[in-house]
Amino acid sequence: MGVKRREFLKLTGLISLGSFLPSIKEAMAASVPLLKKMAESPTICPYCAVGCGQIVSKKGNKLLDIEGDPDHPINRGALCPKGAGSRHLADNPRRITEPLYRAPGSDHWEKKSWDWMLDAVAKKIKKTRDDTFIRFDRDGYEINRAEGLAYLGGAAHNNEECYAAVKFARALGIPWLEHQARICHSSTVAALGNSFGRGAMTNHVIDMKNSDMFLIMGSNAAENHPLTFKWIMEAVEKYGAKIISVDPRFTRTSSKAHYFAQIRAGTDIAFLGGMIKYIIENRQYDEFYVKNYTNAALLINPNFKDTSELDGIFSGYDAKKRAYDKSTWQYQTDENGIPLRDETLNDPNSVFQIMKRHYARYSFETVSNVTGVAIKKLKTIYDLYSSTGQKGKAGTILYAMGATQHTYGTQHIRGYAVIQLLLGNIGVAGGGVNALRGHGNVQGSTDHGLLFHDLPGYLGLPKRKEKTLDARIKDKTPKNYDPKSLNWWKNYGKYLTSQLAAWWRETDPRVSYHYLPKLGPHKNNIPDAGSNYSHIAMFEAMYQNVIKGFFVMGENPAVSASNAGPARNAMANLDWLAVLEIFDTETASFWNRPGINPKKIKTEVFLLPNTVWVEKSGSFTNTGRWAQWKNKVIDRVGNVKDELWIYTELVKRLKKLYSAGGTYPDPVLNLSWWDVETERLPEAIAKEINGFDIKTGKLVSSFTKLKDDGSTACGNWLYAGSFTEKGNMMARRNDVDPHPAKIGTYSNWSWNWPVNRRILYNRAGVDLNGQPFDPRRWVIKWNGSKWIGDVPDGGSPPNTIHPFIMLNEGYGREFARGLLDGPLPEHYEPYESPIKNPFGNTQINPACKIWATPGIDIHGNFDKYPVVLTTYRVTEHYLAGQMSRNIGWLAELQPDAFVEMDREIAKKRGIKNGSLCEIIGARGKVKAIAIVTGRIHPLKIMGKTVHPAGLLWSFGYKGLVKGDSANLLTPNIGDANTMIPEYKAFLGDLRKLEG
Amino acid sequence: MSTNYAIYFDSSKCMACRACQVTCKQWNDREAEITENRGSYENPPHLSSQTWLRITFHEDKEERNDPFWFFGRNSCLHCTDAPCVSVCPTGAMAHVNDNYVVVDTSWCIGCRYCVKACPYEVPRFNEKRGVVEKCTFCVDRVQNGYQPACVKSCPDSALEFGDRNKMIRKAEVRIAKLKEQGFSGAEIYGEKELSGQYVINILLNEPEAYGMPSNPKGTGKQLAADWGSGVVAAAVMATLPIAWAVNRRMKAGREEK
Amino acid sequence: MSGPIVLGQWNFWIVLYLWFVGIGTGAFLTAYYINKKGDASDLLARASWIGVAALAAGSLLLLIDLGRPLRFWHMFVSYRGSSVMWIGSWLITITTILMFIVALTKSKGVAVLAAIGAALTASYVGVLLTVSAIQLWSGTLLLPWLFLASAFTTGAAALSLSKNGSRHADVLSEVGKVYGILELIILILFVFWSFAAAPAAALSMVAGKYIGALWVGVLIIGIAAPLYLEIKSDKKISIAATGLMIIFGGLALRYLVVFAGQ
Numbered sequence A: 001m002g003v004k005r006r007e008f009l010k011l012t013g014l015i016s017l018g019s020f021l022p023s024i025k026e027a028m029a030a031s032v033p034l035l036k037k038m039a040e041s042p043t044i045c046p047y048c049a050v051g052c053g054q055i056v057s058k059k060g061n062k063l064l065d066i067e068g069d070p071d072h073p074i075n076r077g078a079l080c081p082k083g084a085g086s087r088h089l090a091d092n093p094r095r096i097t098e099p100l101y102r103a104p105g106s107d108h109w110e111k112k113s114w115d116w117m118l119d120a121v122a123k124k125i126k127k128t129r130d131d132t133f134i135r136f137d138r139d140g141y142e143i144n145r146a147e148g149l150a151y152l153g154g155a156a157h158n159n160e161e162c163y164a165a166v167k168f169a170r171a172l173g174i175p176w177l178e179h180q181a182r183i184c185h186s187s188t189v190a191a192l193g194n195s196f197g198r199g200a201m202t203n204h205v206i207d208m209k210n211s212d213m214f215l216i217m218g219s220n221a222a223e224n225h226p227l228t229f230k231w232i233m234e235a236v237e238k239y240g241a242k243i244i245s246v247d248p249r250f251t252r253t254s255s256k257a258h259y260f261a262q263i264r265a266g267t268d269i270a271f272l273g274g275m276i277k278y279i280i281e282n283r284q285y286d287e288f289y290v291k292n293y294t295n296a297a298l299l300i301n302p303n304f305k306d307t308s309e310l311d312g313i314f315s316g317y318d319a320k321k322r323a324y325d326k327s328t329w330q331y332q333t334d335e336n337g338i339p340l341r342d343e344t345l346n347d348p349n350s351v352f353q354i355m356k357r358h359y360a361r362y363s364f365e366t367v368s369n370v371t372g373v374a375i376k377k378l379k380t381i382y383d384l385y386s387s388t389g390q391k392g393k394a395g396t397i398l399y400a401m402g403a404t405q406h407t408y409g410t411q412h413i414r415g416y417a418v419i420q421l422l423l424g425n426i427g428v429a430g431g432g433v434n435a436l437r438g439h440g441n442v443q444g445s446t447d448h449g450l451l452f453h454d455l456p457g458y459l460g461l462p463k464r465k466e467k468t469l470d471a472r473i474k475d476k477t478p479k480n481y482d483p484k485s486l487n488w489w490k491n492y493g494k495y496l497t498s499q500l501a502a503w504w505r506e507t508d509p510r511v512s513y514h515y516l517p518k519l520g521p522h523k524n525n526i527p528d529a530g531s532n533y534s535h536i537a538m539f540e541a542m543y544q545n546v547i548k549g550f551f552v553m554g555e556n557p558a559v560s561a562s563n564a565g566p567a568r569n570a571m572a573n574l575d576w577l578a579v580l581e582i583f584d585t586e587t588a589s590f591w592n593r594p595g596i597n598p599k600k601i602k603t604e605v606f607l608l609p610n611t612v613w614v615e616k617s618g619s620f621t622n623t624g625r626w627a628q629w630k631n632k633v634i635d636r637v638g639n640v641k642d643e644l645w646i647y648t649e650l651v652k653r654l655k656k657l658y659s660a661g662g663t664y665p666d667p668v669l670n671l672s673w674w675d676v677e678t679e680r681l682p683e684a685i686a687k688e689i690n691g692f693d694i695k696t697g698k699l700v701s702s703f704t705k706l707k708d709d710g711s712t713a714c715g716n717w718l719y720a721g722s723f724t725e726k727g728n729m730m731a732r733r734n735d736v737d738p739h740p741a742k743i744g745t746y747s748n749w750s751w752n753w754p755v756n757r758r759i760l761y762n763r764a765g766v767d768l769n770g771q772p773f774d775p776r777r778w779v780i781k782w783n784g785s786k787w788i789g790d791v792p793d794g795g796s797p798p799n800t801i802h803p804f805i806m807l808n809e810g811y812g813r814e815f816a817r818g819l820l821d822g823p824l825p826e827h828y829e830p831y832e833s834p835i836k837n838p839f840g841n842t843q844i845n846p847a848c849k850i851w852a853t854p855g856i857d858i859h860g861n862f863d864k865y866p867v868v869l870t871t872y873r874v875t876e877h878y879l880a881g882q883m884s885r886n887i888g889w890l891a892e893l894q895p896d897a898f899v900e901m902d903r904e905i906a907k908k909r910g911i912k913n914g915s916l917c918e919i920i921g922a923r924g925k926v927k928a929i930a931i932v933t934g935r936i937h938p939l940k941i942m943g944k945t946v947h948p949a950g951l952l953w954s955f956g957y958k959g960l961v962k963g964d965s966a967n968l969l970t971p972n973i974g975d976a977n978t979m980i981p982e983y984k985a986f987l988g989d990l991r992k993l994e995g
Numbered sequence B: 001m002s003t004n005y006a007i008y009f010d011s012s013k014c015m016a017c018r019a020c021q022v023t024c025k026q027w028n029d030r031e032a033e034i035t036e037n038r039g040s041y042e043n044p045p046h047l048s049s050q051t052w053l054r055i056t057f058h059e060d061k062e063e064r065n066d067p068f069w070f071f072g073r074n075s076c077l078h079c080t081d082a083p084c085v086s087v088c089p090t091g092a093m094a095h096v097n098d099n100y101v102v103v104d105t106s107w108c109i110g111c112r113y114c115v116k117a118c119p120y121e122v123p124r125f126n127e128k129r130g131v132v133e134k135c136t137f138c139v140d141r142v143q144n145g146y147q148p149a150c151v152k153s154c155p156d157s158a159l160e161f162g163d164r165n166k167m168i169r170k171a172e173v174r175i176a177k178l179k180e181q182g183f184s185g186a187e188i189y190g191e192k193e194l195s196g197q198y199v200i201n202i203l204l205n206e207p208e209a210y211g212m213p214s215n216p217k218g219t220g221k222q223l224a225a226d227w228g229s230g231v232v233a234a235a236v237m238a239t240l241p242i243a244w245a246v247n248r249r250m251k252a253g254r255e256e257k
Numbered sequence C: 001m002s003g004p005i006v007l008g009q010w011n012f013w014i015v016l017y018l019w020f021v022g023i024g025t026g027a028f029l030t031a032y033y034i035n036k037k038g039d040a041s042d043l044l045a046r047a048s049w050i051g052v053a054a055l056a057a058g059s060l061l062l063l064i065d066l067g068r069p070l071r072f073w074h075m076f077v078s079y080r081g082s083s084v085m086w087i088g089s090w091l092i093t094i095t096t097i098l099m100f101i102v103a104l105t106k107s108k109g110v111a112v113l114a115a116i117g118a119a120l121t122a123s124y125v126g127v128l129l130t131v132s133a134i135q136l137w138s139g140t141l142l143l144p145w146l147f148l149a150s151a152f153t154t155g156a157a158a159l160s161l162s163k164n165g166s167r168h169a170d171v172l173s174e175v176g177k178v179y180g181i182l183e184l185i186i187l188i189l190f191v192f193w194s195f196a197a198a199p200a201a202a203l204s205m206v207a208g209k210y211i212g213a214l215w216v217g218v219l220i221i222g223i224a225a226p227l228y229l230e231i232k233s234d235k236k237i238s239i240a241a242t243g244l245m246i247i248f249g250g251l252a253l254r255y256l257v258v259f260a261g262q
Helices: A002-012 A024-028 A114-132 A157-173 A180-184 A186-196 A205-209 A228-239 A268-281 A287-293 A351-359 A362-369 A375-389 A411-423 A442-447 A471-477 A488-503 A509-515 A536-544 A564-571 A643-659 A678-690 A903-909 B019-028 B083-087 B113-117 B140-142 B149-153 B166-180 B219-237 B238-257 C012-037 C041-065 C071-077 C084-105 C107-132 C142-161 C163-195 C197-208 C211-232 C235-261
Strands: A040-042 A053-059 A062-068 A100-102 A133-135 A142-146 A149-152 A176-178 A213-217 A242-247 A259-262 A394-400 A433-435 A549-553 A574-579 A604-609 A618-621 A625-629 A779-783 A787-789 A867-870 A900-901 A916-919 A925-932 A939-941 A944-952 A986-992 B005-011 B052-058 B068-077 B091-098 B100-103 B124-125 B130-134 B160-165 B188-189 B199-203
Touching: A002 A678, A024 A787, A040 A625, A062 B019, A062 B149, A100 A114, A100 B083, A114 A133, A114 A142, A114 A549, A114 A574, A114 A604, A142 A509, A157 A176, A157 A442, A157 A549, A157 A643, A157 A678, A176 A536, A176 B100, A180 A186, A180 A442, A186 A411, A186 A433, A205 A228, A213 A375, A228 A242, A242 A375, A242 A986, A259 A375, A268 A351, A268 A362, A268 A411, A287 A411, A362 A375, A375 A394, A375 B091, A394 A411, A411 A433, A411 B188, A442 A471, A442 A618, A471 A488, A471 A509, A471 A916, A488 A509, A536 A564, A536 B199, A618 A678, A618 C012, A643 A678, A779 C084, A900 B199, A903 A925, A903 A944, A903 A986, A939 B199, A944 C142, B005 B166, B019 B052, B019 B149, B019 C084, B052 B149, B068 B199, B083 B091, B083 B113, B083 B219, B100 B140, B130 B199, B160 B166, B166 B188, B166 B199, B219 B238, B219 C107, B219 C142, B238 C163, C012 C041, C012 C084, C012 C107, C012 C142, C012 C163, C012 C235, C041 C084, C041 C107, C041 C142, C084 C107, C107 C142, C107 C235, C142 C163, C163 C197, C163 C211, C197 C211, C197 C235, C211 C235
Parallel strands: A149 A176, A149 A549, A213 A242, A213 A394, A242 A259, A394 A433, A549 A574, A574 A604, A867 A944, A900 A925, B005 B199
Antiparallel strands: A040 A053, A053 A062, A100 A604, A133 A142, A618 A625, A779 A787, A867 A986, A900 A944, A916 A925, A916 A986, A939 A944, B005 B160, B052 B068, B091 B100, B124 B130, B188 B199
């Protein structure tokens, strides 16, 4: 019927006088022009850490189109809604384009020139530093800390910017150095580092296509890392893989899962402990793997006592200090220092037997009573997942904040590690413990050590006792006597020396070592000050007036900090706050928030507008450790400046100020900064990160070329090899999979640490002859003379070294003796919990720090707050929201903060679906729209009915759409090892506000 | 260029990330709407001249063992027997290359008859421009060898694009597999509806659960019946009763005289 | 961000258009028949002018309602046989012209053509709504019937209010009565049928948002009260009041159908 009419129309010749697409006349001629041009410049998506490729087109300096890069191996042209809408992140009238200053007591921003702003900020930094600098503590140790300066942020920034920031901050002696990684995956780093040797995602995104089974627990991958589902669904469709979703509510991930279990928030270790017991008792583990590649056969000090014997604590506990003495957790060794083994796994002191005894208490009944998951369902899931212990089967665990943000976050992830080691799922394609990281470059910012306890490359910030460089190196170089253990950290000295040489090039590293701030107790009114400068501690200290100057780069703690109410108030105690941002955020405008009188806030605020991802060059490291280079596409808008330019200008000014005198000026005056034009800074910094020979200036090809005599400079040994004489390896764009088994390594696409090895611990994926366990999806293979496939973890022939080269014993650790809260994961209840811990008389993690600042650290109990709350985000909103709530296309999708609850509690409280309601906790109140849903069910916990509810936390008082942040409710209590706050399980109640 | 492409949407694979929804706005330069949370993730609540595609969220009303949350795709289905095309008084709404339904906004007069005629409430009025706008099948992209923006952006192949016959065959295989997996209500939508549509939907439930009519009315039959009724009404109502009434009155009048 | 979401509803202009078309065509047809049976050429002339004015005003309202009024001519340069609106536009244009000729020339032959045009036009506005995806409109086949009945009641009422009306008051009242009863019957059928075809809309008319429009506007003011007055034949008060009430009822009917449907 179409034909006739068109012919008629053609005859009349009267159609289409205009030219707007789609014009039928043109359509009939079968050549409608593209609405806009596309596909000019590739870049990497600025949102999450999946690291998708984008292509950008522009007209003049105006962006026309940003869509998925079809050549990019991870996303092949697809994007999630944030990536798809990212054009309006750059091209957005809400961006700040002029430097803004807010005077003390003022109620508005004033425009200022960059010169004025930078002069003022530099002077503020110097004054605060000079006023609060401590050269020597009271015990006479040299500590060089500027106690009144704090720095926060970096995960949304390029590697080069993070590296410059850490160099800048440490040269100033800033001890309060933190960023998003602390509150998102710090527990991952501790757990995976202590289990396998490296604190990062073991495999990578594309590798998910090789899996037979996905346990997605503590992650909502479909929502928060949508492109992982490209590969998960490929595994499902092509190979019949199964998805198991374990979550406190039924999510969009669950909607695609084959099996779903609703778990009570905060009971993950109970769930995993039950699975470990099931695997051991039903002999589902991979016996060869467990004996040869893990420490299951190693013998532990006979004086070790387990939580099953000591009512919930391990041996060595000091209740007063809330800390363990770990001496009884160590291996028994022979006279050469090699750990003793029992190949039969029967020795009662063997890790295997200890583990068996430890998890004997995790029966189906108890686990079901604690988690709320029905026994039948537990059985199904345990059975299904443990089936991946068979040879040739690969199971993977995907997790994110749902796992990390607990008082026992590190141990939770250790639980995953134990299971994967038992099932032989580490080092194989489609296996691994896969931490899905949130921010686009949070892996990179972590690698570059924007954390109080660290330096780039996980070299750790020295302690005050380590008075000299030699002492530090001696302390950090682990001893090992097992000839088959590669013990990689024996190279520590080369890495640290080269780093010092990079930072203070003209200074002997033995001298510049003193420039670094040192950790160690220092008495002021903050408990544990001097050794805990973590995120929670930072805001507690700010609340108590210890911090005077605060420098924030692309982070929004007014929304994202735990117990955010006091955190917002704490900022009013600052003398000054400098914020590098693209939008005005809740943090930058904390003095102008609802219910607050700006006149009473004396803090000076500097808002420094900076660039978005397409306005600058640099690299992002994705969750799978791929460092991907992106080139600048458009010029900066308005009077916005490059972050690197801002740091450079501040360094220049500070050097000038300090040359006229000041407290301990040497670290600043001697600091090596780059003297190149802004456009060339990213490359210059990338080269320094990679490392070079100081004399010849030649870039090193790998970290094996680094020396400990000060002749090589290397900003971050992990990235050695990323920018070599062959060129910028991170910019490589070969989208052909070179792996013979086509497992999707794409090794010639970008570059990843370490040494472009795509699957970590891959030596654990082959037998003692170097032959892969899985002939179809093999990762590396010994062909008789060399390894083929991926880059092997250590190049020596099969069976000459143990597979976990970063651990000094060389074995993957089911039993990790280095953590602060125990060698084996044990279930403790969250800080606020509805029940008494049935696993022992120890209610919460005995080693985690309890904060008790009066008025802000309030504990809520079940009688008053009977709803178990958790927090999360959604596909449409990005973390603290400044990068999504300012974008109309995303704001329209999720316009309000919401709380999801089951139908029963809604009925009880009279709350109607879609109505505004209030969530009340011990520390605050939050308003949100109620989503009353069948996707959450009341749970039976130890005989009681417990109602779970969940809140979206990404809201605040700035942006196109506004609402309360759920973090007004979350407690300030952190994980024992890494102080990551417990965002994911706490108590509250619900109240209706409208009919 | 083949002219027989179709968009394929598989509800069983869609995870409702809504990349398609945003990409559609990005490519076609549509504005954001002011919305509010109505007790669901779904938003905006309707299609509009600024929202040509939206993902719909559906949840089982009854309690089950495991919740059931499924997602639909609400956009133009590009019908062969398209009511919007048939009712358009100017021909601005028309088929391009025999299949995709596109509105020529330079010719549209803004009568909104298509808005009322579409059983899926797809064409929408743009007050500012005074014309109706809707999904164009990204005809500009398709004719230049690119996939429609929504399809390209889909992370996990819930949306695909290809020869319509192939897509139908693919759908048949998929439906059989879904039925095996226990989705007894799975069905294809778009193969036969309105003489065939250029969006082939795989539904997990009956169309009504997605807010789509099971038996959308084609204009052919409807036109005949409605005009029939109209002409008969004119013939009957404008003759017999009036004649009778006038006669009766006239007679009465004459009798009175 | 844009403002509130615009869907593109048909609004009050359309209601007025339907109303005017009804009055104009109904008045012409009524006068045509009266003239045919007796001498009422004055009434026919008056009705022709009413028809021309009502149809022209209706068309103008329709034009105003267009998103792009200046493009109205696009309708007349294409062949769009499948479009009820296209056919209707021609119908209404031709009918208006014919009525205009009748008004000027009083030609009997043209009057026949104009009467056919008027009947089809009066019916077409019903078909226009029926060919749609709106359940209330398309669910029954009764809209042309309902609108025709209403055209006659409102048309006759308009005539009775006109300058020449009083001379033909009896016959106009008779037409009003007959079509009033027909309208009532069709309306009842329509509502019942709608409960099957468009339950939500039907409910909104009978007991929901449009309860006032149906019961008070259409039934009491538009049909029942005038019928009562006409049957009681209380001429003194009735002619003006009845006419106004019927005409208002016609408006209420169009309002009800258009808005309850959407």
